[in-house]
Amino acid sequence: MNNSIAVRPTQQTAVFPPTDAIALVRRAFGDPTPLAIDGIWQKPFDYDTAHLHRLAVLSPDASAEPEDLVAYGLDFKYEQIQKDLFLHVLPFCLRAWHDDLTSPFGRYEAFVDEFYPALLRGGVFDGVLNQREAAAVGDYMREAILAQIADYERGDLRARLRRHHGERTERLFERLVEVWTAREPGASYGLEEYVARVRCPVLAIQGEDDEFFTRAQLDALARLLPGGLETLRIPGCGHYPMHQARAEVLAASIAFVLRASGRRSPRAAAGG
Numbered sequence: 513m514n515n516s517i518a519v520r521p522t523q524q525t526a527v528f529p530p531t532d533a534i535a536l537v538r539r540a541f542g543d544p545t546p547l548a549i550d551g552i553w554q555k556p557f558d559y560d561t562a563h564l565h566r567l568a569v570l571s572p573d574a575s576a577e578p579e580d581l582v583a584y585g586l587d588f589k590y591e592q593i594q595k596d597l598f599l600h601v602l603p604f605c606l607r608a609w610h611d612d613l614t615s616p617f618g619r620y621e622a623f624v625d626e627f628y629p630a631l632l633r634g635g636v637f638d639g640v641l642n643q644r645e646a647a648a649v650g651d652y653m654r655e656a657i658l659a660q661i662a663d664y665e666r667g668d669l670r671a672r673l674r675r676h677h678g679e680r681t682e683r684l685f686e687r688l689v690e691v692w693t694a695r696e697p698g699a700s701y702g703l704e705e706y707v708a709r710v711r712c713p714v715l716a717i718q719g720e721d722d723e724f725f726t727r728a729q730l731d732a733l734a735r736l737l738p739g740g741l742e743t744l745r746i747p748g749c750g751h752y753p754m755h756q757a758r759a760e761v762l763a764a765s766i767a768f769v770l771r772a773s774g775r776r777s778p779r780a781a782a783g784g
Contacts, residue, residue: 532607533602533603533604533605533606533607533610533652536603536606536648536649536652537599537602537603537606539648540644540645540648540649541599541602541645541648544596544599544600545600546568546569546570546571546600547568547569547596547597547600548568549565549568549569551568551596552564552565552568552594552597553594554587554591554592554593554594554597555587555591555592556583556587556591557583557586557587557589557590557591558583558586560583563579563580563583563584564584564587564597566580567580567581567584567597567600567601567604568597568600568601570600570601570604572603574604575604575607576601576604576605576607576608578608578619578620578623581604581605581608581620581623581627582623584601584605585605585623585627588640593640595640598640602649605623605627606649606652606653608620608623608627609623609627609653609656610656613656613657613660614656614660661689664685670685673685704732704736707733707736707737708736708737710737710740711740712740712772713740713741713742713768713771713772714733714737714740714741714742715741715742715743715744715764715765715768716730716733716741716742716743716744717743717744717745717746717753717761717764718730718743718744718745718746718753719745719746719748719749719750719751719752719753719756719757720745720746720747720748720749721747721748721749721750722749722750722751725751727745730743730745742768744760744764746760746761
């Protein structure tokens with residue numbers, strides 16, 4: 513395998529660590545300050561505002577707790593973003609992202625799993641940040657990624673990763689670079705390629721009042737699984753049909769399994 517990782521979309525390489533996240537935000541966003549708790553109007557994804565309150569009052573030299581950032585990552589992935597709160601929390605998010613990027617087993621791994629896809633797919637760049645602000649965040653993240661690629665090619669990162677991943681190191685890092693440098697935002701996070709390989713019958717259940725998704729997801733599945741998909745949309749049900757409409761989900765699942773296995777339900781077999 514070629515030991516040199518191609519850097520796309522730019523061919524530059526970074527040598528020094530990226531600008532500190534606090535300095536970046538102060539320069540780009542006008543030095544946002546901590547918020548008063550009564551000034552928070554953003555809704556939390558999990559209905560618990562405690563993490564928002566803790567994040568809102570953090571001072572610039574403090575460290576955010578990983579679980580608070582995980583909760584916030586889900587917030588701005590699915591909820592309307594309060595911009596002044598986001599700008600205050602963003603440096604802590606970027607610091608955590610960079611900490612995880614530069615450590616094989618960072619304490620913020622669970623947060624980064626939510627943060628990076630949320631940035632790309634949650635509309636943060638387009639819906640919350642203006643063009644200059646988005647460019648500043650993008651530059652910060654790109655510089656950090658390029659520094660990691662340079663460290664892998666010319667520093668000791670390759671050896672450090674090999675201690676944990678052995679022979680899988682080359683492919684693992686190659687895959688990371690593919691995700692980091694995707695030409696289309698979120699291009700490497702799509703599941704379409706894998707869903708299209710499914711060859712068994714599929715039942716997709718969705719609440720008609722789902723707070724986060726629409727029928728578009730079911731339509732996308734139908735395009736990927738022509739003739740192999742059954743759908744059920746439950747009226748009056750939200751995002752959690754297995755809890756909010758247990759009877760309907762159970763009945764539909766049983767009937768689906770029986771049809772897929774070529775068996776008849778006990779009631780039908782009895783002529784009922």
